[in-house]
Amino acid sequence: MTERHHELAQLLFPHVTQTPDDWYAKYPPRKLPEGALVTRYAPSPTGFVHIGSIYASLISRRVAHQSGGVFFLRIEDTDKKREKDGSIEEIVRNLINFDLRPDEGVVSVDPEIEAGDYAPYTQSERVAIYETFAKFLIAKGLAYPAFDSEDELDDLRKNQEAQKVKPGYYGEFARWREASVEQVKARLDAGERPVIRVRAPYPTDARVRFHDKVKGDLDMPANDQDTVLLKSNSLPTYHFAHVVDDTLMRVNMVIRGDEWLPSAPLHLQLFDYIEQPAPMFAHISPIAKMDGTSKRKLSKRKDPEASMMYYYEAGYPVQAVEEYLLNLANSDFQDWRKANPTAPNSEFRVRLEEMGKSSPLFDIVKLNDISKDVVATYTAEQVYAYALTWAKQYHPKLAQVLETQRDYALRVFNVERTTPAPRKDIVNWSDVERALGFFFDELFYDHVSAHGYPMPSVGKEAITTVINYCRTFDLSTPKETWLANMREFAEQNGFARDAKTYKQDPTRYKGHFGDMMMVLRVALTGKTNTPDLYEIMQTMGQARVEQRLSYAVEHYADAPTLV
Secondary structure (H helix, E strand, C coil): CCHHHHHHHHHHCCCCCCCHHHHHHHCCCCCCCCCCCEEEECCCCCCCCEHHHHHHHHHHHHHHHHCCCEEEECECCCCCCCCCCCHHHHHHHHHHHCCCCCCEEEEEECCEEEECCCCCCEHHHCHHHHHHHHHHHHHCCCEEEECCCHHHHHHHHHHHHHHCCCCCCCHHHCCCCCCCHHHHHHHHHCCCCCEEEECCCCCCCCEEEEEECCCEEEEEECCCCCCEEECCCCCECHHHHHHHHHHHCCCCEEEEEHHHHHHHHHHHHHHHHCCCCCCEEEEECCCEEEECCEEEECCCCCCHHHEHHHHHHHCCCHHHHHHHHHHHHCCCHHHHHHHCCCCCHHHCCCCHHHCCCCCCECCHHHHHHHHHHHHHCCCHHHHHHHHHHHHHHHCHHHHHHHHHCHHHHHHHHCCCCCCCCCCCCCCCHHHHHHHHHHHCHHHHHHHHHHHCCCECCCCHHHHHHHHHHHCCCCCCCCHHHHHHHHHHHHHHCCEECCHHHHHHCHHHCCEEHHHHHHHHHHHHHCCCCCCCHHHHHHHHCHHHHHHHHHHHHHHHHHCCECC
8 A cells, every 4th residue: 555545545535434344343254054155146127037047046045055054135236227117026026936035135025125134235225335445445556546438438449459459448558547646636626436447467477266166177367457346426346246245245155147257357356355255156057048050048139938927927837947947957856856756846955066067958848848747746726726826817717717616627627636647738827728728618619619629530420420429428337337338339330449450441440449539529628639538527527518519519510620
């Protein structure tokens, strides 16, 4: 520290009387078990919650909690131009919806509650802290004010391009780096507000070596850019806020996207400058997708699945999204799930060192398969509750049907659900109408009016004969007896006993037994792929079955047929 640096610090921040030690005393080390990790999710309130944010939050929270540590939410609202009203509430609701409620920070929005001993957890409310650390760095000669205008910075970039040298604010191009106190005072007296830049060593051939929990051992060039730490409005850049806030909030594991990896040398430099130990780092690769033959990050402009609204509107169960993301994080999650089919996924230990170094690929087919598996584990009561909650917001007609026919809906959702291998025909709650809507008259008749009956090509006379025979059926008949009667009727009315027999001489038969049963299936449901036909009839009841068959006899003739 020189007298000039001390004078400069006092000139810029005469109102700052606290020192970093005062803030260290206010925010002491946390009393946690040895090895406990403190992690955070630090989003900007820009109005868009990305699936990648939930992915990172899930990993951060799991890693903290499985070590006996703390996961908190910090709002990085320093970019006021991009901030959108209601964004903080949206962030918190998404965390709560996906069982990721933070231990500290804004933990509730109805009402809004901020919890924790390291408040405030919103960066715009921490200006006094940042100014203290900025004054400290200036007094040590490790930072300085700069008054460059946008035009001057643009001219600097053009000059560097013309000279074909590295772009940036450094060395001979850092025109305010060695400015005198008098020069700074003159600008301040003129009403100008400077930014505060770090004074990085230049030139330097130093290297930065550190271990990243995901990327492994890294060796990178030391930072030589005089990066902005404080903007002219005293709000920090991400670089400065990260170092100051994570130090004071006692974060010891920074889990963030690997787009910040190139900035790690600067951040490690700043931890050294404020004389504090750096936390451990885990730079995770973003979720990507294939675009032709190349891989790219999920984009909020191009990919609807990047937004959390996609999952709400489709009605994916929270557990399904969680388990899909856990599978992206650690590829052995599915093996764990098979070995522990009934265990809550919170028992699965996320291992940062086992995460892939490259981006995991988003796979909607895999998500759907996991979601089917999850829904198949739910009871009829759970399916009803989740489907109704979703439908009230996104499908009012379905919601009305479910609410007014609760007992019947529970029987519907219980079809093939209590067997050792439950049917997996529901992908998400928006899929309920497609999979099981035919059970409900209000949905069934709309469907067949629009799409008709996709009957097999066995001839209208045969279709009518089959339907009329089924209208006489008594639902109290045991399943085995019913099947035997249906098979006997099929053979008596020109249907082959099975597909193999039919293929041997198709000209002898109207179709095979499966075709005849398909006539009944389509007449009752309007669909060719459904749960067990006998169980469908038992669930519908005698009156509904008779009504459906009578309606089919009158209307199937206008329907398309299967070829």
